[in-house]
Amino acid sequence: MTSHSLLAALAFAALLATSEAAHAGEGHDHGSEAPAAAGQALPRFTAVSEAFELVGVLSGKQLTLYLDRHADNSPVRDAQIELEIAGTAFKAARHGDDEYEVVLPAPLAPGVLPITATVTAGDEVDLLAGELDLHEPAHADESAHTHSWLGSVGWIAGGIALLALLGWGGRRAIGMRRVRAGVAA
Numbered sequence: 001m002t003s004h005s006l007l008a009a010l011a012f013a014a015l016l017a018t019s020e021a022a023h024a025g026e027g028h029d030h031g032s033e034a035p036a037a038a039g040q041a042l043p044r045f046t047a048v049s050e051a052f053e054l055v056g057v058l059s060g061k062q063l064t065l066y067l068d069r070h071a072d073n074s075p076v077r078d079a080q081i082e083l084e085i086a087g088t089a090f091k092a093a094r095h096g097d098d099e100y101e102v103v104l105p106a107p108l109a110p111g112v113l114p115i116t117a118t119v120t121a122g123d124e125v126d127l128l129a130g131e132l133d134l135h136e137p138a139h140a141d142e143s144a145h146t147h148s149w150l151g152s153v154g155w156i157a158g159g160i161a162l163l164a165l166l167g168w169g170g171r172r173a174i175g176m177r178r179v180r181a182g183v184a185a
Contacts, residue, residue, distance in 0.1 A: 042057050042058060042059050043057075043058045043132060043133070043134050044056060044057045044058065044132075045115055045130040045131060045132040045133075046130055047115060047117050047128035047129055047130035048070060048128065048130075049070065049126045049127070049128050050070060050126075051069065051070055051071075051119075051124055051126050052067060052068070052069065052070055052076065052119050052121070052126055052128060053067070053068045053069075053070045053073070054066070054067050054068075054081070054117050054119065054128050054130070055068075056083075056115070056130075056132070058108070058132065058134075060107060061103060061104040061105070061106065061107055062101065062102075062103055062104070063083075063090075063101065063102040063103075063104060064095070064099055064100075064101055065081060065083075065092055065099065065100040065101065065102065066098065066099060066100075067079055067081065067100060067119065067121075075097070075098040076119075076121050077094075077097060077098065078094075078121065078122075079100075079119055079120060079121040080092075080119070080120040080121075081100050081117055081118070081119055081120075082117070082118045083102060083115060083116070083117050084115070084116040084117075085104075085108070085113055085114075085115050085132070086108070086113040086114060090102045090104070108132070108134055109134070110134045110135060110136050111133075111134060112131050112132070112133050112134075113131065113132045113133075113134065114129070114130075114131055115129065115130045115131060115132055116128070116129050117129075117130075
């Protein structure tokens with residue numbers, strides 16, 4: 001193998017090794033692992049007592065509530081639920097067999113909101129407390145795009161530097177060959 005073909009093979013291998021396709025990043029390896037769910041989960045809160053467990057899921061202005069017995073996780077179907085969210089009182093309405101619902105007059109402001117629930121189920125009355133942590137939506141797409149672009153620039157710069165180094169070494173080898181040929185003549 002001549003030095004030119006050896007250098008060409010090394011340059012091609014270096015280029016292939018530094019390409020982004022050769023190094024899959026996190027979430028891009030297409031392995032046997034199942035892909036993670038995309039998107040953000042809906043905000044939720046839990047409030048637990050010795051008798052009850054209340055879970056609330058917020059979707060816009062609709063707050064869906066699930067009330068279960070703490071001991072066996074069985075749904076509580078005929079309860080009265082009164083909520084106080086950040087100082088404002090709401091009465092939940094039954095929605096289907098196992099759900100309760102509160103429709104808020106306006107979307108809730110971001111922040112950590114205290115929630116108090118008074119649950120009346122038959123002769124039982126219980127007070128539950130929890131917090132709803134609302135955040136502004138994150139702009140994950142922009143940060144992912146920037147990270148991907150910056151990673152590509154790094155790999156490209158490394159590849160160019162390696163090719164320049166190989167080119168310099170190749171010119172030096174050719175110059176050494178000429179010097180030897182001149183000495184032999």
